[in-house]
Amino acid sequence: xxxxxxxxxxxxxxxxxxxxxxxxxxxxxxxxxxxxxxxxxxxxxxxxxxxxxxxxxxxxxxxxxxxxxxxxxxxxxxxxxxxxxxxxxxxxxxxxxxxxxxxxxxxxxxxxxxxxxxxxxxxxxxxxxxxxxxxxxxxxxxxxxxxxxxxxxxxxxxxxxxxxxxxxxxxxxxxxxxxxxxxxxxxxxxxxxxxxxxxxxxxxxxxxxxxxxxxxxxxxxxxxxxxxxxxxxxxxxxxxxxxxxxxxxxxxxxxxxxxxxxxxxxxxxxxxxxxxxxxxxxxxxxxxxxxxxxxxxxxxxxxxxxxxxxxxxxxxxxxxxxxxxxxxxxxxxxxxxxxxxxxxxxxxxxxxxxxxxxxxxxxxxxxxxxxxxxxxxxxxxxxxxxxxxxxxxxx
Numbered sequence: 001x002x003x004x005x006x007x008x009x010x011x012x013x014x015x016x017x018x019x020x021x022x023x024x025x026x027x028x029x030x031x032x033x034x035x036x037x038x039x040x041x042x043x044x045x046x047x048x049x050x051x052x053x054x055x056x057x058x059x060x061x062x063x064x065x066x067x068x069x070x071x072x073x074x075x076x077x078x079x080x081x082x083x084x085x086x087x088x089x090x091x092x093x094x095x096x097x098x099x100x101x102x103x104x105x106x107x108x109x110x111x112x113x114x115x116x117x118x119x120x121x122x123x124x125x126x127x128x129x130x131x132x133x134x135x136x137x138x139x140x141x142x143x144x145x146x147x148x149x150x151x152x153x154x155x156x157x158x159x160x161x162x163x164x165x166x167x168x169x170x171x172x173x174x175x176x177x178x179x180x181x182x183x184x185x186x187x188x189x190x191x192x193x194x195x196x197x198x199x200x201x202x203x204x205x206x207x208x209x210x211x212x213x214x215x216x217x218x219x220x221x222x223x224x225x226x227x228x229x230x231x232x233x234x235x236x237x238x239x240x241x242x243x244x245x246x247x248x249x250x251x252x253x254x255x256x257x258x259x260x261x262x263x264x265x266x267x268x269x270x271x272x273x274x275x276x277x278x279x280x281x282x283x284x285x286x287x288x289x290x291x292x293x294x295x296x297x298x299x300x301x302x303x304x305x306x307x308x309x310x311x312x313x314x315x316x317x318x319x320x321x322x323x324x325x326x327x328x329x330x331x332x333x334x335x336x337x338x339x340x341x342x343x344x345x346x347x348x349x350x351x352x353x354x355x356x357x358x359x360x361x362x363x364x365x366x367x368x369x370x371x372x373x374x375x376x377x378x379x380x381x382x383x384x385x386x387x388x389x390x391x392x393x394x395x
Contacts, residue, residue, distance in 0.1 A: 001268040003378075004337035007277070010265050011306050014281055014288055015314040018169040018237060026150045030210040031167040032315045037143040037153075040160045042133035046079070049096040051106035051128040054117045055307035057085040058103045058125035065119040069112070073098060088117050095128060104128035114229040127328065146316045170317050171237035172207060173213040175199050176229075178244035179294065180220050197364060198242040198299045205303055209311060213240075220244075227258040233282045240307065243294030245278040253291055254278055260361060269385065270378065271337045273298040277306070295361035301339045301373055321369050324391040325355035330376055330383040338376040339392070341366055353391065371395045 002010075020034040049055065056067055067088035073080045075094035077176060082100040083087055099106070102125055109121040136142055143153050151168070182196040183189050199215055206213050216232065218225045225244075231333055232239055237239050244253035245267070254267060257280055267278045277298075280289035290307050292299040309319045324344055332338050342353035352376050358366035375390040376383060383389065 004271045007269040033147045035166040036141045039136045043110045044133040048092045049104045049129045053106035054088040055091045056088045057102035060085045086122040176241040178218045222252040239289045241291040242299045246276045252310040274302045295365040322391045324351040324353040327352045332376045339373040340368040
């Protein structure tokens with residue numbers, strides 16, 4: 001077995017690049033930009049009113065606080081002209097500031113009677129105007145390459161007319177479950193069987209990354225496993241397996257990969273849960289293999305610890321490093337790194353982690369109460385209450 005830190009490092013040493021592709025901006029949510037995005041015009045593209053009210057020339061304020069209304073302009077109409085500095089134009093939010101005007105006074109600070117607008121408060125030159133190019137100048141980079149596209153970036157892409165956008169391709173992934181004991185969720189299992197939940201947890205996690213995986217189930221037969229894996233290695237960037245990597249008589253996955261000349265980077269990690277984790281690379285096809293233990297919590301935490309960070313680094317996204325404070329003391333005198341299920345509470349502005357009651361790595365139901373895992377380093381007798389530790393958010 002190797003230490004968790006070494007295993008984590010080795011996984012990140014085998015990141016891949018999947019190339020780029022062009023997608024419609026409406027389909028870009030959750031993808032990673034492969035190009036800089038530039039402003040195609042000044043933003044805003046004209047001096048615009050930020051309040052409903054009247055547009056005036058501030059020079060007129062030295063003579064009077066009452067202005068004759070010449071007309072009205074709304075958003076979406078061409079620029080008007082203020083004919084007389086002693087007059088005003090009614091203006092709506094978002095409208096182009098009329099020529100010869102330099103100040104907007106909102107309706108709440110005027111009284112209108114018989115076509116005359118009387119200002120009831122002190123007005124300052126330039127108020128309530130969003131000036132042309134004050135946000136961004138034409139040609140400026142508005143979103144940088146390697147940015148994860150969120151709803152904010154989608155709005156920006158629309159604003160600059162970037163209808164088609166270059167993004168990084170995502171890996172083609174197949175999820176592989178193993179074991180004669182598994183049946184589909186819609187089936188009624190026999191007393192000796194269980195429903196296949198891991199594939200659906202992993203599928204949902206991958207959808208969060210905008211990856212739409214394929215599913216394959218393999219029975220506990222070495223020849224069948226080897227034949228299926230041979231084909232899958234040539235049609236996928238990544239294989240994610242659950243089960244078949246422990247020391248059981250029917251755990252054939254390591255042997256099958258060895259027969260297929262897949263390099264085993266490591267097998268078995270000093271961690272709990274997830275100790276039997278197997279990781280390897282098929283150099284001929286450049287396919288990367290994450291073979292997680294079959295217990296549901298082992299699969300779940302291993303995905304977040306290894307695959308998610310591997311994917312982010314492959315896409316050149318900086319992985320978030322989060323920390324929380326322990327809500328109670330811990331002890332870990334073993335040589336294993338522990339990933340402890342926790343519920344996180346915000347107490348006086350600090351995130352405090354409390355252990356979730358659970359019954360081992362097979363206890364899938366405990367994940368309903370779990371916000372993430374804290375990492376408890378090995379061979380340390382006491383982690384004090386209030387001590388800060390690394391945190392892997394799963395929610």
